[in-house]
Amino acid sequence: xxxxxKTSSFALTEAKYVAGDNIKHVxxxxxxxxxxxxxxxxxxxxxxxxxxxxxxxxxxxxxxxLTGLARGGQQVQQCRAAYIKAIEVLVELAxxxxxxxxxxxxxxxxxxxxxxxxxxxxxxLENTISYIKGELxxxxxxxxxxxxxxQGYKKREIEKQMQSAKLFVEEQVAExxxxxxxxxxxxxxxxxxxxxxxxxxxxx
Amino acid sequence: MANRAQIPxxxxxxxxxxxxxxxxxxxxxxGVGNVDLxxxxxxxIVDSKTTVKQIEDAFKExxxxxDIAIVLISQYVANMIRFLVDSYNKPVPAILEIPSxxxxxxxxxxxxxxxxxxxxxxxxxxxxxx
Numbered sequence: 001x002x003x004x005x006k007t008s009s010f011a012l013t014e015a016k017y018v019a020g021d022n023i024k025h026v027x028x029x030x031x032x033x034x035x036x037x038x039x040x041x042x043x044x045x046x047x048x049x050x051x052x053x054x055x056x057x058x059x060x061x062x063x064x065x066l067t068g069l070a071r072g073g074q075q076v077q078q079c080r081a082a083y084i085k086a087i088e089v090l091v092e093l094a095x096x097x098x099x100x101x102x103x104x105x106x107x108x109x110x111x112x113x114x115x116x117x118x119x120x121x122x123x124x125l126e127n128t129i130s131y132i133k134g135e136l137x138x139x140x141x142x143x144x145x146x147x148x149x150x151q152g153y154k155k156r157e158i159e160k161q162m163q164s165a166k167l168f169v170e171e172q173v174a175e176x177x178x179x180x181x182x183x184x185x186x187x188x189x190x191x192x193x194x195x196x197x198x199x200x201x202x203x204x
Numbered sequence: 205m206a207n208r209a210q211i212p213x214x215x216x217x218x219x220x221x222x223x224x225x226x227x228x229x230x231x232x233x234x235g236v237g238n239v240d241l242x243x244x245x246x247x248x249i250v251d252s253k254t255t256v257k258q259i260e261d262a263f264k265e266x267x268x269x270x271d272i273a274i275v276l277i278s279q280y281v282a283n284m285i286r287f288l289v290d291s292y293n294k295p296v297p298a299i300l301e302i303p304s305x306x307x308x309x310x311x312x313x314x315x316x317x318x319x320x321x322x323x324x325x326x327x328x329x330x331x332x333x334x
């Protein structure tokens with residue numbers, strides 16, 4: 001940038017030397033509408049809106065075209081060309097500068113976010129996770145314990161049933177043996193007790 | 205996340221200038237000068253008689269005007285209002301320091317580059333230039 005400004009300053013000095021010092025006043029008088037303007041756009045780079053400047057020449061009739069017509073016209077034109085080039089470079093530099101500043105701010109805010117997340121949100125979530133894990137483990141242990149208890153009960157029940165079934169089976173076996181010997185242990189007593197009542201069929 | 209600095213997309217924005225006479229004349233010759241209906245110009249010629257207050261007022265006016273996108277300021281003028289320039293942190297308009305004929309460009313005093321150095325001392329442009 002320094003070099004371009006140097007060149008344009010030289011061109012201006014040359015123009016002044018050739019055309020006389022009066023071009024200053026002519027130029028100052030003739031300022032009307034700006035013919036060199038800047039267009040600003042927004043570019044989205046990685047989620048950050050960056051400004052970008054574009055230089056446009058509106059191309060209106062430049063009142064300064066008559067400057068230096070008396071003498072040194074060519075130098076004046078050269079000077080103007082040099083300055084226009086300088087403006088182009090300066091516009092691009094301004095664009096870069098604003099992009100840099102915007103990016104800088106974006107970096108700072110992102111950093112702040114990262115710090116906040118790391119130091120506040122993460123520990124809270126980790127605490128919640130460990131609490132939940134602890135509760136789940138405890139529930140699992142409870143369940144496990146209950147399961148074991150129920151298994152124990154069931155075992156005892158089964159054993160009781162087995163014992164009563166065994167007793168029953170033994171009685172059955174005993175009755176069968178008795179029947180085979182002609183005595184019904186149980187039914188014999190019933191007939192005897194039945195004759196206590198009057199039975200018509202029995203004659204004596 | 206709310207974008208606090210809204211960058212307007214404009215189609216025609218001006219370039220303002222606060223510099224010494226020769227520089228301003230050169231840029232006016234190129235065609236960046238603008239005088240609107242109320243005789244307000246977008247440039248300020250700084251010479252030995254200009255007071256610091258005038259420069260400050262012009263700077264504040266240029267930075268608050270909506271239609272100015274870039275402000276070119278000579279470096280020695282910027283040194284006179286260094287605190288204003290350094291505390292300015294809006295992205296638009298962009299403040300650009302340019303050298304003048306008698307004072308060559310000094311990157312150590314450029315407000316943006318010094319901020320770069322201050323914030324990212326490991327990867328700064330100014331230190332690279334030296």
